[in-house]
Amino acid sequence: MRSQFLTLLCILTFLSCAWGLFDSGVSFFQTDAVSETTYVESTNKPPKEEKQPQKYFEDRSAGDAPTPSDPVQVKSLAIAQFIYALLTLIGAILMFRLQRIGFWIYVAGIVVGLILPIILAGFGALNVSFGVFFSMLFAGLYWVSLKEMH
Numbered sequence: 001m002r003s004q005f006l007t008l009l010c011i012l013t014f015l016s017c018a019w020g021l022f023d024s025g026v027s028f029f030q031t032d033a034v035s036e037t038t039y040v041e042s043t044n045k046p047p048k049e050e051k052q053p054q055k056y057f058e059d060r061s062a063g064d065a066p067t068p069s070d071p072v073q074v075k076s077l078a079i080a081q082f083i084y085a086l087l088t089l090i091g092a093i094l095m096f097r098l099q100r101i102g103f104w105i106y107v108a109g110i111v112v113g114l115i116l117p118i119i120l121a122g123f124g125a126l127n128v129s130f131g132v133f134f135s136m137l138f139a140g141l142y143w144v145s146l147k148e149m150h
Contacts, residue, residue, distance in 0.1 A: 002098055006145040009138060013092035013106075020085030020131065027078035031071045076120040084113030088135060095142060100149040103142055110135045 027034050087109030094102025113132040117125035 002096070003145065003148060006095065006142075006148055009141055009145065010092050010096040013088065013138060014096075016131065016134075017085045017089035017092065020081055021089070024078045024081040024085060027074055028082070031075045031078070034074050073121050077117055077125060080113070080116040080120055080125075083116065084109050084132065087112055095145075095149060098149045100146065103139075103146055103149065106135075106142060107139055110139055 088106050091102045091104070091106025091109055094105060096102075110132060113135065
Protein backbone atom coordinates (compact mmCIF):
# COMPACT_ATOMS: atom_id res chain seq x y z
CA MET A 1 0.00 0.00 0.00
CA ARG A 2 1.37 3.39 -1.04
CA SER A 3 1.43 6.12 1.61
CA GLN A 4 -0.17 9.52 1.05
CA PHE A 5 3.27 11.09 1.33
CA LEU A 6 4.66 9.01 -1.53
CA THR A 7 1.52 9.64 -3.57
CA LEU A 8 1.86 13.40 -3.10
CA LEU A 9 5.56 13.33 -4.05
CA CYS A 10 4.78 11.35 -7.20
CA ILE A 11 1.94 13.66 -8.23
CA LEU A 12 4.11 16.74 -7.75
CA THR A 13 6.84 15.05 -9.79
CA PHE A 14 4.35 14.17 -12.54
CA LEU A 15 3.32 17.82 -12.77
CA SER A 16 6.90 19.05 -12.75
CA CYS A 17 7.96 16.56 -15.41
CA ALA A 18 4.99 17.38 -17.61
CA TRP A 19 5.94 21.06 -17.45
CA GLY A 20 9.59 20.19 -18.18
CA LEU A 21 8.66 18.07 -21.19
CA PHE A 22 6.38 20.81 -22.51
CA ASP A 23 8.98 23.52 -21.92
CA SER A 24 11.75 21.52 -23.58
CA GLY A 25 9.48 20.78 -26.54
CA VAL A 26 8.72 24.47 -27.02
CA SER A 27 12.41 25.34 -26.71
CA PHE A 28 13.36 22.63 -29.21
CA PHE A 29 10.72 23.32 -31.86
CA GLN A 30 10.71 27.12 -31.55
CA THR A 31 14.41 27.61 -30.96
CA ASP A 32 14.68 30.86 -32.91
CA ALA A 33 11.88 32.55 -30.97
CA VAL A 34 13.33 31.38 -27.65
CA SER A 35 16.84 32.53 -28.52
CA GLU A 36 15.53 35.96 -29.59
CA THR A 37 13.88 36.54 -26.22
CA THR A 38 15.50 39.58 -24.71
CA TYR A 39 16.61 39.76 -21.12
CA VAL A 40 14.19 41.86 -19.10
CA GLU A 41 15.52 43.25 -15.85
CA SER A 42 13.03 43.03 -13.05
CA THR A 43 12.48 46.23 -11.16
CA ASN A 44 10.25 47.19 -8.31
CA LYS A 45 9.13 50.37 -10.05
CA PRO A 46 5.50 50.73 -11.06
CA PRO A 47 4.90 49.81 -14.70
CA LYS A 48 5.23 52.60 -17.22
CA GLU A 49 2.35 53.36 -19.51
CA GLU A 50 4.48 53.17 -22.62
CA LYS A 51 4.11 50.13 -24.81
CA GLN A 52 6.51 47.28 -24.08
CA PRO A 53 7.80 45.12 -26.96
CA GLN A 54 5.92 41.87 -27.36
CA LYS A 55 7.62 38.97 -25.60
CA TYR A 56 7.01 35.49 -26.91
CA PHE A 57 8.68 33.66 -24.07
CA GLU A 58 9.36 34.64 -20.51
CA ASP A 59 12.98 34.67 -19.41
CA ARG A 60 12.89 32.27 -16.42
CA SER A 61 16.60 32.09 -15.81
CA ALA A 62 17.92 32.68 -12.32
CA GLY A 63 20.38 35.43 -11.50
CA ASP A 64 21.75 37.95 -13.95
CA ALA A 65 22.34 35.62 -16.89
CA PRO A 66 19.55 35.50 -19.50
CA THR A 67 18.45 32.50 -21.52
CA PRO A 68 21.19 31.74 -24.09
CA SER A 69 20.82 33.62 -27.37
CA ASP A 70 22.65 30.99 -29.42
CA PRO A 71 20.01 28.80 -31.13
CA VAL A 72 22.32 25.77 -31.13
CA GLN A 73 22.86 26.10 -27.39
CA VAL A 74 19.11 26.55 -26.78
CA LYS A 75 18.39 23.40 -28.80
CA SER A 76 21.04 21.34 -26.97
CA LEU A 77 19.79 22.54 -23.58
CA ALA A 78 16.24 21.62 -24.64
CA ILE A 79 17.42 18.09 -25.45
CA ALA A 80 19.17 17.87 -22.06
CA GLN A 81 16.02 19.09 -20.29
CA PHE A 82 13.88 16.60 -22.21
CA ILE A 83 16.12 13.67 -21.22
CA TYR A 84 16.17 14.83 -17.59
CA ALA A 85 12.38 15.27 -17.44
CA LEU A 86 11.73 11.95 -19.18
CA LEU A 87 14.03 9.95 -16.88
CA THR A 88 12.61 11.52 -13.73
CA LEU A 89 9.07 10.94 -15.01
CA ILE A 90 9.78 7.27 -15.70
CA GLY A 91 11.32 6.96 -12.24
CA ALA A 92 8.31 8.63 -10.61
CA ILE A 93 5.87 6.35 -12.47
CA LEU A 94 7.77 3.29 -11.28
CA MET A 95 7.88 4.59 -7.71
CA PHE A 96 4.15 5.31 -7.92
CA ARG A 97 3.79 1.62 -8.76
CA LEU A 98 5.98 0.90 -5.69
CA GLN A 99 8.92 -0.38 -7.73
CA ARG A 100 12.26 0.45 -6.09
CA ILE A 101 14.13 0.62 -9.41
CA GLY A 102 12.18 3.83 -10.07
CA PHE A 103 14.18 5.60 -7.38
CA TRP A 104 17.44 4.78 -9.10
CA ILE A 105 16.09 5.85 -12.50
CA TYR A 106 14.95 9.10 -10.85
CA VAL A 107 18.44 9.63 -9.41
CA ALA A 108 19.97 8.88 -12.84
CA GLY A 109 17.69 11.56 -14.29
CA ILE A 110 18.96 14.05 -11.72
CA VAL A 111 22.57 13.20 -12.56
CA VAL A 112 21.81 13.67 -16.27
CA GLY A 113 20.05 16.96 -15.46
CA LEU A 114 23.14 18.22 -13.68
CA ILE A 115 25.91 16.92 -15.92
CA LEU A 116 24.47 17.12 -19.46
CA PRO A 117 23.87 20.91 -19.46
CA ILE A 118 27.43 21.45 -18.18
CA ILE A 119 28.81 19.23 -20.94
CA LEU A 120 26.71 20.91 -23.65
CA ALA A 121 26.86 24.55 -22.55
CA GLY A 122 29.37 24.93 -19.73
CA PHE A 123 28.83 25.82 -16.10
CA GLY A 124 26.74 28.85 -17.06
CA ALA A 125 23.96 26.43 -18.03
CA LEU A 126 23.33 25.54 -14.39
CA ASN A 127 21.35 28.75 -13.93
CA VAL A 128 18.73 27.59 -16.45
CA SER A 129 18.42 24.13 -14.88
CA PHE A 130 17.35 25.28 -11.43
CA GLY A 131 14.60 22.63 -11.24
CA VAL A 132 17.26 19.94 -10.90
CA PHE A 133 18.11 21.25 -7.43
CA PHE A 134 14.49 20.76 -6.34
CA SER A 135 14.70 17.24 -7.75
CA MET A 136 17.66 16.60 -5.47
CA LEU A 137 15.48 17.62 -2.53
CA PHE A 138 12.74 15.31 -3.79
CA ALA A 139 15.28 12.47 -4.11
CA GLY A 140 15.91 12.82 -0.38
CA LEU A 141 12.17 12.74 0.27
CA TYR A 142 11.79 9.68 -1.96
CA TRP A 143 14.66 8.06 -0.03
CA VAL A 144 12.52 8.29 3.11
CA SER A 145 9.77 6.35 1.31
CA LEU A 146 12.13 3.78 -0.19
CA LYS A 147 11.18 1.14 2.39
CA GLU A 148 7.61 1.11 1.01
CA MET A 149 8.82 -0.02 -2.41
CA HIS A 150 9.68 -3.56 -3.48
